[in-house]
Amino acid sequence: MTILFVSDLHLDSSRPHITRLFVEFVRDEASQAGALFILGDLFEAWIGDDASDETADQVATALARLHASGVPTFFIHGNRDFLLGDAYARRARMTLLPDGSVVDIEGERVLLMHGDTLCTDDAPYQAFRAQSHTPAWQRAFLARPLAERRAFAAQARAESQRYTRSVDDAITDVNADAVAATLRAHGVRRLIHGHTHRPAQHRLELDGQPAERIVLGDWYEHGSVLRCRSGETSLSRLG
Structure with missing residues (x-):
């Protein structure tokens, strides 16, 4: 059966047509698949499981129905929704996976990541990531009132957009040496990730052997899905 990756x-309330596209994708194509893997940034921002809204409710309902139909969903945190917790995962019937999980896809060991940790040239982002992924930072943030958390998320999005426009594209892309080191560390020759919004299938050479890095696309204007079936991979636009 086809394995799907997005x-x-x-997703957020400002782009309801993309939420509808995803819900329809889950209801129609994903319901016929063997599994669905979501490799981070399912939501534009996530400030805690206690701050669920209509968009999050729609997604949880769709994914729970997918699980009920016999298709599992696996989720890896992204840089926008790294605070998504067990409570929401239970509602959506998603299985949480660590960032950097090796899974068996049709007999091949494949490494799945969000991809932000590969962007090692982006020092300011990596510094913030290291701080915000500590248990102490997350406990303190989640203890703040919802209004403060929403304001922080809005400010962080605005600053991220300004920063991305101000730096060279190469800074926010993956580092080739980091990719090679990560493949070696996990003992794999195929990597699937997102984060950079640069969809492509890159053929690599690793220690004299062929390797591949597949980058998933974003869903800002339309969908992007990777389909794996019978040893073949297809990365294509949706909607």
């Missing part, structure tokens, strides 16, 4: 949907 990432960087960035």
Whole structure:
């Protein structure tokens, strides 16, 4: 059966047509698949499971129905929704996976990541990531009132957009040496990730052997899905 991979949907109330596209994708194509993997940034922002809204409710309902139909959903946190917790995962019937999980896809060991940790040239982002992924930072943030958390998320999005426009594209892309080191560390030759919003299938050479890095596209204007079936992979636009 086909295995499906998506990432960087960035769902929120400002783009209801993309939420509808995803819900329809889950209801129609994903319901016929063997599994659905979401590799981070399912939501534009996530400030805690206690701050669920209509968009999050729609997604949870769709994914729970997918699980009930016999198709599992696996989720890896992204840089926008790294605070998504067990409570929401239970509602959506998603299985949480660590960032950097090796899974068996049709007999091949494949590494799945969100992809932000590969962007090692982006020092300011990596510094913030290291801080915000500590248990102490997350406990303190989640203890703040919802209004403060929403304001923080809005400010962080605005600053991220300004920063991305101000730096060279190469800074926010993956580092080739980091990719090679990560493949070696996990003992794999195929990597699937998102984050960079640069969909492509890259053929690599790793220690004299062929390797592949597949980058998933974002869902800002339309969908992007990777389909794996019978040893073949297809990365295509949706909607």
